[in-house]
Amino acid sequence: MNDEFQPRIIAFLCNWCAYAGADLAGVSRIQYPPTIRVVRILCSGRVDPLYVVKGLQSGFDGVLVSG
Amino acid sequence: MAVVRYLMELSGIGADRLCLRWVSAAEGARFAAYVQEYSEQILRLGPFLPDDFALPLAAMDKALGSPRLRWLMGMEIKITEKGNIYGEKLDEQAYRQLLNDAAREEYEKALVLAALRTRPGTVRDIALETGLPVYTVSCRLNELERSREAELCGYRATSPEFRHVGL
């Protein structure tokens, strides 16, 4: 596999908006880079500041919060 | 999230490691575009090595968990809209400043504490370890002493040495 840097991003997606948007991107087969790892939450308000720190400590290169 | 972003900037991690985007259920294309754009941005930024930032991350973790910050964040509506019994209110800007200052202090305290966790040290050692100015380190240290999280444990030549309580 190419050894050049593959960014890894943890994505907190709100179930009703962003997660549904991501599904719609899937249904319409819109391609995007396989860098995100999605955690489904019920609302972007659920993201505790500690989640962001945890994400960076767990080895991710970026944190995406999308409501 | 604004506080987290501020602290990330302060700690040198860089605020662009955190990205907030708003997408509705009908905007699949927009979501894909955001992922594309943010991935490229992270590609340019390069990998984030958690071990290099072990100390700042631990400090952020403790600071964000500190009762002082959590209460301050929780009271935003109360302070900026409802006001206290005298009816005094802070405008958004003043509240933001207050929150950032508190966040910085808590972060620095946590950083000092984290440095002490490895081994006891003088103000200079702590400054070296944490990269903070000497004056800041001593202010935070006496706050930590007052909250009995750090204590004097001896002298090295003329400079006092401090220790993490309970280690």
Next chain:
Amino acid sequence: MEGIEGHAGRFTVTLREHPRFVDINKCIACGVCAEKCPRKVEDAFNEGLNKRKAAYVQYPQAVPLKYAIDADHCIYFEKGKCRACEKFCPAGAIDFNQNERIFTIEVGSVVLALGARHLDPSAIEEYGYSTFPNVITGMQMERILSATGPYQGRLVRPSDGQPPKKIAWIQCVGSRSTGATAHEYCSGVCCMYAIKEAVIAKEHAGRDLDAAIFFMDMRTHGKEFERYYRRAESELGVRFIRSRVHSVESSAPGSDSLKVRYADDTGAEAEEIFDLVVLSNGLETSNEVRELADRLGVAVDENGFVKTACLSPLETSRKGIFVCGSVANPADIPQAVMEASAASSAAARLLAKARGSQVREKEYPAEKPIDPAEIRVGVFVCHCGINISSVVDVTEVRDYAKTLPGVVYSTDNLFSCSQDTQQTIRDAVTEHRLNRVVVAACTPRTHEPLFQETIREAGLNPYLLEFANIRDQDAWVHQGCPEEATVKAKDLVRMAVSKVTFSEPVERLQITMHKSALVVGGGVAGMTAALGLAEQGFPVHLIERNGNLGGNARNIRATWKGEDVRSYVEELSKRVIAHPDINVLLNARIESVSGFVGNFLSRVRKGGRSEEISHGVAIISSGGGFYKPEEYLYGQHERVTCWHELEDLFEKEPERLQRAEAVVLIQCVGSRDEDRPYCSRLCCTASLQQAVTLKTRKPDLEVYVLYRDLRSYGLREELYRKARELGVIFFRYTPENKPAVSAYEGTRGKLNVTVQDHVLNIPISLDVDYVNLFSAILPQTDNDLPHLFKVPTNTDGFFLEAHAKLRPVDFSTEGVFVCGLAHYPKPIEESIAQAEAASSRAAGLLARGTIEVEPVVSVIDQERCVGCGFCEASCPFGAVKLVAVAGKGFRAENIPALCKGCGICAAGCPQKAIDIYHFRDNQILASVQAGGETTREAKASSRPSPAARVTFVSGYLMRRDCMYHVGHTWIERMKGGRLRIGVDDFAGKILGPVDRLNLPPRGEVLRQDRKGWSFLRASRRAPFLSPVTGKVFDINLDAVSHPENVLKDPYGDGWLLVVEPKGSEAELKHLLYGEAGFRWMEEENRKLLELLGPEYERLAASGGGAVEDVFGIRPEIGWETLVKTFLRTEV
């Protein structure tokens, strides 16, 4: 169904049950009978593309999944021997002496949903369906594309099995034509399935596949269809050729490809070669349906469809028998589902009194207690046909899952959501004593309830399930990089497994239903829905903004079948006002809505005062308006009208019609353009209807219709034919050059319309008396219903239903439904059907006594809570309250029914006292941790180990990550911008052991390239230049007391100073970094060897090590020269 006697409410139906020759209770669908059966038969399910056996099951995911024996082709029934299946059947399920059973059933009402059949195009010779193997029907193409099809989803040609490069779709095969076996009506679905097949074919075969669709009018009239059509054309490059194909021949003798010959727009003859031709054949009713209709006494129209009236679209000519789906008019799936729900409402109304008399409640097995310590996870990875497996290596993911902690069972299935796989999952749960389940398949938003139900039937609490979305958010969106997608799938499965280990059983919440409904909007849709519910015995509150009922329908004269709408609306309003169970509130608006399904509380303002209404469900039928055009002089000229304004004008002043000589009707005004990219669907039918009425009332009146695509879909095609017969002239314009309307003089005289004729290709100028515009239908946006009921709208402003096909009238928020124009523009008959459907779906909820609510709600640990009230302030649903607790002052308490589980309170709580069931902090953190695991290990291992940072240049130790100053000092960046400084290996080696260092005191300010400190060896002094400008922050006291460290470990213990730089960043530019530093060191070494003289050069060249103490060995070189040449300082 043989026959029927009796009347509505009490029918006796005689049924004939054909024998299956397989005992359903014994058959385990193992397929051995099909394997062993010698007789091969054409497989009708796969449209004859492949063969099946006489013992068969229709398709692998059939419901019920039981085999059957095809009596017409079974050897035993022909020759009396064989019975191979009986010998080999392990379950002994074959039973040849089953015979036909005729029996009667007592029923209250009947719903006909017989569907339609695809027309057999072989009778149309010009397309050569029966002669050329590569001319196939739309359904055959569908089977080729399907993973359970004859070629397992690989797109190949029937003739030679090669993947085609060019495919043509020919539209209106057997529809809209007067050929022998053809039909005049439009089948309404072929345009859409042709585009879909082209898009999916491109997905299978890759974007460069050349797909062309030959059509007359592109009829994409449904919701989101127009966008799908635009996207297929612009983004995916599907070619749309407006033409009438007159024949398909073989391209060359013996070749499998085909030559399509057609006349294009300009009438020129054209032809093109294709590898595969798909005939989009239309729908028709079979003769069996016509015979059955006769037997039931149900009237059928000239095309064989069950005759229905527009204003009662579900009733047949016989009372008590209802109809829905394609047997009444050719319908696509959303329309069929809507009409099905409507028919069930009509049927239910008849039986309102007998509700619940013969129904039993579904019981679940007792829930097995699980011991939290023992984690036994089962992982089910889905192929989803080829949707996932074409990109993600499913077997690799399955095997990877086995290695994860806690996973005791892992398998993969072709279709996890199919009935048979649900059974295998239930068996696996019991067999492997699983207490946690992970499903790696599609999106939990649609399929989580299905799997929760399955594991609940296996005795597991439904919340011990976790989804990994490896289809919509992995396989479908990373088709270009399969390995990365597989890595991502493994990560997602690992995250799901780590989250599910922390899952815990959660009890469902039972809430009592408030048996009454609120209907918003008193148009025809609202009234129909209200009556639908009231006649089933549920009280309804009907809210209407204006002063009277009827809405938009009040200014429609007749339906396209000519039924009078005005009298129907009058009569309907009377029935609504008279009905005891309907409380009509006119001039009323909704101020606020609170509560949840079963317990809504709405405040309605009516004439100055507002009253509270509590209701269980809500139906939104707020209707729509039409776009007031700015173009074509509308509003500036008296004779330019819109929609029904022309008919009103002629009705008021009949002599105007007598005097008029010519009228123009313009379509798609403001529809299908950038700001309203959707088709308003009913303008074509309305304009044709208006053209026909004008022509019949005044035959010599010139009527011109200017259109872009004429979408008189379904049976409405008849109107289009009638209009042409009456002499209406049609011009097709393109959005690029729209028609132009100009007035001769003033605002009252004649008008001139110029339009580009699409056949003659020259501009035509028409002098007309009136221009009538058919503008876009807009949603009602001046009410804030979306915010009140918290329901979404799509980008065009129409309400966004839960699912276009499966739940077309429900919202994703439970208990709220939508019908009429508010959902999407539709003719009155479809609004009525959708209103009935909404009332049926709502009745389904109201009929149940209690309702189960998602138990994903907050849980509060009152020990940690200090009663600060932040959660109460931040909760958007008011679902958490501060209550007084004896002896503890105030503590937070949640109201499960109101709580939506969003978790804002949990994130905001300073004491971390609130958590959310199924989305607990530890679950989310575990999932995040698992997500990063692989990258975390990779990063830890790839960190440059200290040894890697060091290298040797000409024998001298150097640090890659340090900067060097020509005075032989190294500088290392430290946190906080400070710089650590020391002397490099080269200087240590030339000066030899040092006795004393005298370093500057703390706080001293050093200048770059000025003397900073010095070393002493016996009486000789070696001063060093300071590499940077800055204040000394710290001194290495150990080095001062042990100077030997400087030589032994120059970069480690031998560091000298820490300086807070005061100079600008530019100063650091003078220092040497990386390669530049290494080259500088080689140069210095060369200078040293020159000093040492020839014999050392030979030694060095042979790779000997650097000399330890140069001055010690060759003092004659002179301390001063060494210091001067290398340290660049004066002694």
Next chain:
Amino acid sequence: MVVGGGIAGIQASLDLVSSGYLVHLVEKAPAIGGLMSALDKTFPTNDCAM
């Protein structure tokens, strides 16, 4: 009684059952599903028809 086990028949039966009525679903083929079960994908959402 619902005659015909295609998508329309299935939906009608489900709605009638949830409104509290016993439904007899009559289908001439050995399995229900009708034309829709033969489809690979459905427009406009491209969901799998299964």
